[in-house]
Structure formats: structure tokens, C-alpha cells
Amino acid sequence: MFKRVEFLKSVYRLEDLPPPEYPEIAILGRSNAGKSSFINAFLNQKKIARVSSTPGFTQALNFFLVDRKFFLVDLPGYGFAKVPKEVYKNWQILIEGYLRSPRDFRLLFLIFDIRRTPDELDKALIKFVNYLKTPYAILLNKIDSLSKKDIEDQKETFSKSLKIQEKTEIFLISCKEKLGFEPIRAFLKKILK
Ligand SMILES: Nc1nc2c(ncn2[C@@H]2O[C@H](COP(=O)(O)OP(=O)(O)O)[C@@H](O)[C@H]2O)c(=O)[nH]1
């Protein structure tokens, strides 16, 4: 279990990135998939990351320092409705600039709402992370809202439609019920060694 979680800063411009002093794990996903909920639940914090019902609210990279050992970074979501082109462009510049900068990236978590069907934006995200070559793992969130059978069916749908490779980890989780976190902790332990 994590002992000490500190909110470090929100970054709106690449010039303001903190020095890359720690290994880094970033969380990417559609707005509303549960990125902030994951940070709160996984790190066992009440509300260190804002859980927002306003999609697209977070337009910053939010840095959390965990046990003075690694950065966990909450990235702004994609796919929210009615976003002006300019905002979307800024999103791309910020995220791509960040993920391509010389930092100690160990892993990207790609988080999805398991109830959805992957769409073109989700496929574009996979293409983008494949091109980055940073290792990634898939988190299928909100399993509390589906039956066992639907969870398995949706897992199959996601891995087929996003062409997830056999070697890529897929974790089934619920941030609401704090389910499925133990295997992720074990996985991170290996990755941060
Ligand atoms: N049923 C269910 N709802 C969840 C779960 N995780 C997050 N949510 C809800 O999904 C919405 C978006 O969550 P949030 O963490 O703000 O998503 P973000 O935009 O990716 O940061 C909120 O209403 C959360 O309460 C989950 O595991 N199960």
C-alpha cells in the first residue's frame, strides 16, 4: 500500500514540467473514463484528484508524487463533446509534447469505461501510444456495473477492436468498489524496480 501521496503541481505549459527526478507513470483516457477516480481509489486518497462531472474540465497535467518514488500523472481526457478545435489542438500539443519529452516514462495506463464500445478516437489513441513505444497497460474500469459474462464479452470486444497484443496486460477494475487493484500494485512493483 502507498504511504505518502503528495500533489505536486498542475502543468498547463510544457515549460512548467517538473524536473524528471522520478520514474513516471501517466494515465490516459477519454474524459469520464475514471482517471481521477482511479488516482483517488488506487492511491487510497479521499479526493486528491478531482472527480468531475463536467467532462473536459481538467486541461492540465496533474503530477502526484507517490512515496517519493514515482510520479503518477493525470492527463486531460479526450473525446468530450462540443470542444472547440483550438482546445483540442492545445490538448494534442500538450500531451504529445509531454509524452515525447526526455523523461523516465515507465508505463502508460490507458483507462476505458468497460461499458462503452471503442470508437475511432480510442483507436487513434492506441495508434499514438504504439508510435511512442512507451509500454502501456489497459485498465477496463467500472466493472461494478456489468455482469460477469458482460465483463468477459466486453474485454474481448476491447482487445479485438483495439488490436491489443497478447503480451499487453488488461486489468479489470472498479474504482468505485476498489476492485482489481492488487494485480496492478504487483505489476507496478516490477516496473519500478
Ligand atoms: N459505476 C462506476 N462509476 C465510476 C467508476 N469510476 C468512476 N466512475 C464515475 O465516472 C465519472 C467520471 O469519473 P472521473 O474520475 O471524473 O473521470 P475522468 O474524467 O476520467 O477523470 C464519475 O461520475 C465517477 O463517479 C467505477 O468504477 N464505477
Ligand SMILES: [Mg+2]
Ligand atoms: Mg479527471
